[in-house]
Amino acid sequence: MxxxxxxxxxxxxxxxxxxxxxxxxxxxxxxxxxxxxxxxxxxxxxxxxxxxxxxxxxxxxxxxxxxxxxxxxNNKEIVTEAIDEALKKYFSPLILAWCLLPDLIKEIAILTLAV
Structure with a gap:
C-alpha cells in the first residue's frame, strides 16, 4: 500500500x-x-x-x-452525546453537592452547637 x-x-x-x-x-x-x-x-x-x-x-x-x-x-451528534454524558456523569454530583452545601453547613453547625 x-x-x-x-x-x-x-x-x-x-x-x-x-x-x-x-x-x-x-x-x-x-x-x-x-x-x-x-x-x-x-x-x-x-x-x-x-x-x-x-x-x-x-x-x-x-x-x-x-x-x-x-x-x-463526521458525527457531531455522537460527539455531543458523549460530552453530555461526561458532563452528567462527572458534574451532576458536584452540582448536587454545591446546591446542598448551605443546608449541610447548617446541619453541621447545629450538631456542633449541640455537643
Whole structure:
C-alpha cells in the first residue's frame, strides 16, 4: 500500500477535485487502471462510500467524513452525546453537592452547637 498515494487521493476526494479517471490518473501519476483499483480497495477495505458525481465530474464521498484506513463519518451528534454524558456523569454530583452545601453547613453547625 502506498500511503501517500491514498492520502493524496483522499484529499482530492474530500475537496471534490478528482476529475474523471484519466484526469485523476495524471494528477496521481499512475495509470487509470491503478486509480480504479485503489478506489475499489478503498471501498472494500476502508468501507469508504465513494461514488462518481457526474455533475461535478469528480469522485466524492457520499457522506461527510474522511478516510484513514477506515472511513469515519463526521458525527457531531455522537460527539455531543458523549460530552453530555461526561458532563452528567462527572458534574451532576458536584452540582448536587454545591446546591446542598448551605443546608449541610447548617446541619453541621447545629450538631456542633449541640455537643
Amino acid at each position: 502506498n500511503l501517500p498515494l491514498y492520502q493524496r487521493l483522499n484529499e482530492l476526494i474530500c475537496i471534490r477535485n478528482t476529475g474523471p479517471v484519466e484526469v485523476l490518473a495524471e494528477k496521481l501519476n499512475i495509470s487509470p487502471r491503478q486509480v480504479k483499483y485503489i478506489i475499489k480497495k478503498m471501498r472494500q477495505d476502508c468501507e469508504a462510500p465513494i461514488c462518481f458525481d457526474n455533475v461535478r465530474q469528480s469522485y466524492v464521498y457520499t457522506e461527510k467524513g474522511r478516510c484513514d484506513f477506515k472511513f469515519r463519518a
